[in-house]
Amino acid sequence: MKIRIGPGTSADTRIVLVYQDRGSPPRSRAKGVGPAVAALMRSGDFAGRFLETVVLPIGRRPLRRVVVVGAGRRSELTEHRVRLWAGQGARRARELGAASIALEIPEVRGEGETIVEVAVEGACLGNYRFTRYRSEPGPSPARRIDVLSPGPERERRNHDAAAQRGAKSAAAIVLARDLVATPGQDLPPEALAARAKEIARAAGARIRVLGVPELRRLGMGAVLAVGRGSAHPPRFIVLEREPGRGARTSSRSAKRTPTVVLIGKGVTFDTGGISLKPHEGMSRMKYDMAGAAAVLGVFAALPSLDLPFRVVGLVPSAENMPGGTALKPGDVVRAIDGTTIDVINTDAEGRLLLADALGYAKRYEPEAVIDLATLTGSISIALGRQAAGLFTADDALARELSEAGECAGERLWRMPLWESYTDELRRGIADLENSGSREGGACIAAAFLAHFARGLTWAHLDIASTAWAFGDQTLEPRGPTGFGVRLLLRWLRARAETVRRSAAKH
Numbered sequence: 001m002k003i004r005i006g007p008g009t010s011a012d013t014r015i016v017l018v019y020q021d022r023g024s025p026p027r028s029r030a031k032g033v034g035p036a037v038a039a040l041m042r043s044g045d046f047a048g049r050f051l052e053t054v055v056l057p058i059g060r061r062p063l064r065r066v067v068v069v070g071a072g073r074r075s076e077l078t079e080h081r082v083r084l085w086a087g088q089g090a091r092r093a094r095e096l097g098a099a100s101i102a103l104e105i106p107e108v109r110g111e112g113e114t115i116v117e118v119a120v121e122g123a124c125l126g127n128y129r130f131t132r133y134r135s136e137p138g139p140s141p142a143r144r145i146d147v148l149s150p151g152p153e154r155e156r157r158n159h160d161a162a163a164q165r166g167a168k169s170a171a172a173i174v175l176a177r178d179l180v181a182t183p184g185q186d187l188p189p190e191a192l193a194a195r196a197k198e199i200a201r202a203a204g205a206r207i208r209v210l211g212v213p214e215l216r217r218l219g220m221g222a223v224l225a226v227g228r229g230s231a232h233p234p235r236f237i238v239l240e241r242e243p244g245r246g247a248r249t250s251s252r253s254a255k256r257t258p259t260v261v262l263i264g265k266g267v268t269f270d271t272g273g274i275s276l277k278p279h280e281g282m283s284r285m286k287y288d289m290a291g292a293a294a295v296l297g298v299f300a301a302l303p304s305l306d307l308p309f310r311v312v313g314l315v316p317s318a319e320n321m322p323g324g325t326a327l328k329p330g331d332v333v334r335a336i337d338g339t340t341i342d343v344i345n346t347d348a349e350g351r352l353l354l355a356d357a358l359g360y361a362k363r364y365e366p367e368a369v370i371d372l373a374t375l376t377g378s379i380s381i382a383l384g385r386q387a388a389g390l391f392t393a394d395d396a397l398a399r400e401l402s403e404a405g406e407c408a409g410e411r412l413w414r415m416p417l418w419e420s421y422t423d424e425l426r427r428g429i430a431d432l433e434n435s436g437s438r439e440g441g442a443c444i445a446a447a448f449l450a451h452f453a454r455g456l457t458w459a460h461l462d463i464a465s466t467a468w469a470f471g472d473q474t475l476e477p478r479g480p481t482g483f484g485v486r487l488l489l490r491w492l493r494a495r496a497e498t499v500r501r502s503a504a505k506h
């Protein structure tokens with residue numbers, strides 16, 4: 001996507017923001033549009049309600065049409081509302097076959113950069129569709145987005161940087177969506193690892209892909225167990241990106257580089273294994289690597305962030321299949337930390353992968369570990385599709401992540417992480433059983449993980465409820481959402497800010 005900032009545009013479609021408030025008359029620098037919208041508002045045909053949309057055909061070239069999108073009340077405008085506003089405009093523009101679009105956003109004092117960033121991000125997302133497997137891909141998406149910025153040169157440069165950040169973030173989300181949308185047959189663990197290598201190379205990150213012999217040597221019996229029934233053996237993908245150059249100077253960081261670890265569940269297809277899932281909706285289980293996709297998406301965008309700490313990505317990847325060699329209910333496997341697990345249900349495979357990943361994460365002595373996983377159907381029963389489940393014992397981390405999620409428009413809701421949830425998992429022949437009662441399933445799963453995260457500052461995000469959209473949304477068509485990318489990018493930036501501010505104080 002080409003992004004351009006400037007006072008003028010030759011785009012064929014212009015997206016104009018109009019507030020609902022009486023006191024703010026519609027404005028546009030396209031001739032005649034302001035008065036035309038004012039007339040629509042007087043007649044009551046358009047009120048400027050949030051995401052209300054009307055298209056004005058324009059005879060003159062190159063401008064073919066103006067898409068007027070309501071922004072609701074000015075006082076209710078938030079970062080995420082701007083994102084949705086732009087997404088709505090771009091989506092409509094796409095339906096109309098726009099080749100290029102221009103965003104016309106009124107000045108909002110002091111917040112111009114954020115607004116430009118999220119508007120570009122939203123427009124890129126509204127423009128998105130996954131057409132790789134279509135013989136007739138339909139009208140091609142817009143290839144250029146202009147942002148009309150009438151301000152002085154200096155301001156324009158800041159706006160340009162913000163717009164590029166927004167585009168990078170959107171590209172990362174699109175990358176995650178494309179990975180999730182790709183059928184299981186075309187993205188088994190080795191293919192996911194190959195994609196991870198490309199992503200790491202482009203992002204200036206180191207990457208190691210551990211295969212079966214290395215997993216054996218490391219004692220990652222849980223990852224090996226999940227992958228045992230598949231013709232495509234498991235992989236454990238490790239990405240490491242060192243901090244930006246500006247961060248190496250402080251004496252504290254010279255001793256040990258502070259590290260944040262992101263873990264993504266990478267089940268490239270989840271049949272349930274021998275504890276086979278029912279056939280209804282099973283095709284969606286290609287999405288069981290949405291956590292991995294989010295982590296890889298974040299890595300793709302890291303070069304645009306300049307973080308003062310190391311970021312490590314861990315992706316345990318396997319295909320959960322039944323078969324002659326598959327893991328069986330009642331089998332006992334040993335995780336990397338020595339814990340023995342009695343596999344009651346082979347469909348509770350995500351927690352097995354994460355057990356080994358959490359154990360592996362400890363070698364970095366990280367400041368924080370976040371895992372993202374489409375872990376339980378139960379989280380959707382608890383929260384619906386409005387939020388992902390947030391499980392952590394750390395109140396500060398909970399606050400940081402919740403705030404990042406609110407800004408990103410990717411909601412988290414905190415769930416309990418009581419150790420007593422694991423009581424019912426301690427009755428088998430091994431240290432822990434991998435599955436308990438249906439009631440509170442998401443909480444039991446999280447408590448199981450907590451056993452392997454002992455000693456870590458850790459949060460678990462159960463994204464099974466949010467990683468897939470069941471109908472078209474403003475920012476995402478039906479299908480993979482890329483949930484977690486925006487949230488994590490926000491969180492990493494906020495954390496970088498905190499580190500810089502405390503470094504400046506000392």
Ligand code: BES
Nearest residue numbers: 288345347348374375376377378435464
């Ligand atoms: N990948 C699924 C989670 C899932 C299930 C997401 C249904 C969306 C819809 C996970 O591996 C799984 O199968 N979890 C089981 C756990 C149970 C066997 C303890 C579940 O939630 O049913």
Ligand code: MN
Nearest residue numbers: 270347348349
């Ligand atoms: Mn499963």
Ligand code: ZN
Nearest residue numbers: 267270288350
């Ligand atoms: Zn699964």
